[in-house]
Amino acid sequence: MKATEDEMMLMGVLGVWDLRPDDWQDPYRTERKTPWKSPADLTDDDLNVLRGIDPNLVDRQQRIRLLDVLAIRSTGREKADAFRAMVAAVADGIDTIGLERYDIDQCDRAIEVARRFKGEVGEQGKRIEAQLHARLLATTDTSESILISDLFLRHDRARASASDVASHLRQLAHAEDAGAARTLREAAANWGYVAQDRAAAFDDVAWIVESYIAEAEVVRESRPMLAADALETALKVLRTIPQTERASRGLSDAAERVKAGIDAANAQRHRLLTTVSEEEVDLSSPAKRRWSAIRGRSIGEAIDFLLRPGFADYKQIQAASSEASRRRWFSTVYIASDARTTGRSGSRDIYEVPDDIWAEMMDVYDRRIGLLVAGHIVPTWQATRADHALQVDDFHALTRVSSIVPAGREYSIARALAYGYSGDFFTAAQLLAPQVENLVRVHLANSGASTRSYEDGIQHEVALSSLMERKEIVSLFGEDLAFEIRALFCGPLGPNLRNEYAHGLVSDAGRASHTSVYAWWLVWKLVDMYFANAHHDLEAADARQPAGS
Structure with a gap:
């Protein structure tokens, strides 16, 4: 029987929505311009069609999505029946199709539904798990296994066979290049911990450490x-291995x-910068290298463009603000958005800058990020979001291979x-503000x-505000990035997001703030950039945070 125009139109609507299996309340949504942003926008007439x-x-795939959407908008027995049919549809054919990312997202969604509803729905969920388990232990496809x-x-899931899974992942790693092999060995280590085989897990982590060292040696002179x-x-990875476990793995002096x-690479970088231009140094390679492993080159290029703008130019903003400050004849009282008095001009220095000049700098900075958010970040994000569901x-x-993200904070960020x-x-922004504080603290501590x-x-x-006063900050992060963190997250007279969020000072009106958008973008840019601490104090770092703790 041929589908009607209304049926074809609504199936097209369902196909536009992105599946977000980690969001139980709102698993389907799109940012495209359409009256149907999510299942909640379907009318009763739509549902009847x-x-x-x-x-x-x-x-x-259409069948799975149709049944899932109908279940979401149903109640009582009708909801349970639709969910059972949806989970069964996911289970049917898993052993015969090639598992791509979207298929795994559907399995993710189905397993969560089965966990919550149990009964007949739960039994169908067990079918999915059994088929995936067999597939995991048999596949030779790296992407599928991960x-x-x-x-x-x-x-x-699969705790009883954790050792077998770890062993299989290690075998797959032998046939892969360094990047893919590290991902497989990291997964093997995680399964080793599940199996309570810490020795095997530490072996995997040690292999990853040596792989990074070997990769660095190859590219140190040219890149x-x-x-x-x-x-x-x-x-960062090495510090997840207790010091007592390092010597037996050849890592006592790692x-x-x-x-x-790192010192040698930094010295080589300075030598290269005296003989080649900035354009000849491939600064975009982290985004291209990392994102190509996730979704292919097209997403890599989109993210590279989104993150392309540089950090705020500290010296330029300071110079412009100093000139503007000299034209002021009267002292100024600074008032926060909630009517609090936050300062008076001429009363103190802020990060070694007179407060009247700092206040001007915050005005310039706010205008800069407002223009950047409206003119570049939001439009580029919208275009990227419409084409790529991340x-x-x-x-x-990305965070797992980022050198600036502290160990144990990868998933949170x-x-x-x-x-x-x-x-x-x-x-x-609320979640990222304290993570920025931790990031700064960890790298400062690692510097001694x-x-x-x-x-x-x-x-x-x-x-954070006091951490950013430390003399090591500028040499650690550079003048411009240090200014960004101070201005956005902790400096007085500016957005001061760390303090505002921590003390509940942001009202509902702050939801649409350009500073929240910029904070998200800035942290993404940090995560994706090259970073190396040029002032490592190994003794201080180990004393503060014993490895393996």
């Missing part, structure tokens, strides 16, 4: 920035080797970036700087 479609007359592995780890970035990541490599796992793949990419910049205060024998963590 969809109910009249025979699921057997559409292809497998997708299923991550899915099972996320849902805490020293890439080498330093790889070594910084190697050091931290010293990595630090020496999930938390995509961002997690990835989750926040995914919130922003979905359009929830308010939530993204003091990041704690002591009172009556009790240790207290120093807040």
